[in-house]
Amino acid sequence: MNVKEWTQQLIKPAEIEKYLINGKDFIDERSIFEDLEKYKNPDKQQVRDILKKSLDIKLLTPAETAILLNVDDAELLEEMQETALAVKKKVYDNRIVFFAPLYCSNLCVNGCVYCGFRSDNCSEKRHVLSMEEVRRETEAVIDEGHKRLIAVYGEHPQSDADYIVNSMETIYATKRDTPSGNGFNNIRRVNVNAAPMSIADLRKLWRAGIGTYQVFQETYHRERYAEVHPANTVKGDYRWRLYAMHRAMDAGIDDVATAALFGLYDWRFEVMGLIHHAHDLERQFGIGPHTISFPRMQPALGSFMSENSPYLVSDDACRHLVTVLRLAVPYAGLIVTARESADLRREIIKYGCTQTDASSKIGIGAYSAKKVQQDNADKVQFMLGDERSLDEVVRELAEDGHITSFCTAGYRCGRTGDKIMNLLGKGIEGKFCKLNAVLTFREYLNDYASPETRQWGEKLIAKELREIENTPFFTDKKLLSTFQTYYKRIASGERDLYM
Ligand code: SAM
Ligand code: SF4
DSSP states (O other): OOHHHHHHTTOOTHHHHTTOBTTBOSOOHHHHHHHHHHTOSOOHHHHHHHHHHHHTTOOOOHHHHHHHHTOOOHHHHHHHHHHHHHHHHHHHTTEEEEEEEEEOBOOOSOOOTTOTTOTTOTTSOOOBOOHHHHHHHHHHHHHHTOOEEEEEOOSSGGGSHHHHHHHHHHHHHOEEEOTTSSSEEEOOEEEEEOOOOOHHHHHHHHHTTEEEEEOOOSOSOHHHHHHHSOTTSGGGOHHHHHTHHHHHHHTTOOOEEEEOOBTSSOHHHHHHHHHHHHHHHHHHHSOOOSEEEOOBOOOOTTOHHHHHOTTOOOHHHHHHHHHHHHHHSTTSEEEEOTTSOHHHHHHHHHHTOOEEEOSOOOSTTHHHHTOOGGGGTTTOSSOOSOOOOHHHHHHHHHHTTOEEEOOOHHHHTTOOHHHHHHHHHTTHHHHHHHHHHHHHHHHHHHHTOOHHHHHHHHHHHHHHHHHHHTOHHHHHTTHHHHHHHHHHHHHTTOOOOOO
């Protein structure tokens, strides 16, 4: 099958239509604009009532979200941030999960005007990693200390669902001896960011043990979507993308991740789109998004629009939108990526975000070649704002009292989908997260941390251990003794024990 034939058979109209309600999708632009207009200048009491609902870990309605998006009183915004922090603490405590992106291919049939991988960008050097290269990249990522990856792919027959499955299997099979020579380290969870697929293809990814499946809608605004995604490309089909997560759920993948690419259209509209998306997933499957990302558009090779869009999002707007997302979808993980500057990332982790990446390289083959992005500008998708190593970011967060977690237990213990949503809502998953965060942080400190990071880490881990010993949830449920045994075994060299 040639490239044209391959692209023509991708979209399955029946796998869009089955999710429509009375022929309509869940993005009703008129109602979004009306909500944003109707709730301008919100009343303080009304805002405070909504904050109470967030503290009960309930998904906010679009109208409530529109109210929060319209707050511009500095004092009230501060109150919202404080509540966001309380919500985060209740659901996720003080842990922050780390991952690394692994770009496997930059061949792409699409023409997204903001992306360095678009097919008409002749300056981009194209490459699809062989399985041997995937293995070498994975080794380099493991050697940084990572346990979770998000594998990223362009949309192309050379990186189709079978290629994705092969690369996932290769990543899972790659092992590295621990620095002490006792046991091995490996990647324990492979998430995937790839183009929307059919249910049959998604089932292949599910069988291969996918963690979370992530697709960014880019923009929920139809007209803008059509402007930046040429109509003669697969990606030009707005609804095929809009229902990517619905198909994933039908394929058995119940950890799904949504996002908009902030900067393509008005940021308030995009937040409303994300909320409607969460509601439709809850309505049709009883499960909302596992995580939400809010990537801001970064400069991309040869893309005028990536630096000149009229909708680029300021740092202040970014703070506001993170606060609102934290409050509106209290159970969802929020991901801030190395696209952002070090300072902003540090700040928004305090009150909103639960996951981040570090030591990230987004050039194809850049981990094993040890290339910084300037050496690799013709193989990257866009430029990152923060290229610091995992060790540096872990240390900074430890200084701020956040415990680094490489936990992958939830998914391996079957705590996914509606089960994890339930546990998150009741604050129970956060408790398991704490135990697993400490266990995986212990592994990291022993195997990879620099002496300076270890110093900060030991202080933090001692505090966490005291807290665990004094928390009735652990002592009453007899979790404490298992945890303490695992902790000792890990400290003396065993790996991958989780609860
Ligand atoms: N090709 C697949 C797709 O488009 O769904 C998946 C991978 S694509 C490499 C991952 C994401 O990168 C896109 O969904 C897009 O939101 C984001 N991206 C593209 N250009 C970007 C830019 N200039 N700045 C920041 N993110 C960008
Ligand atoms: Fe291809 Fe994805 Fe880039 Fe669009 S965003 S050009 S689909 S890699």
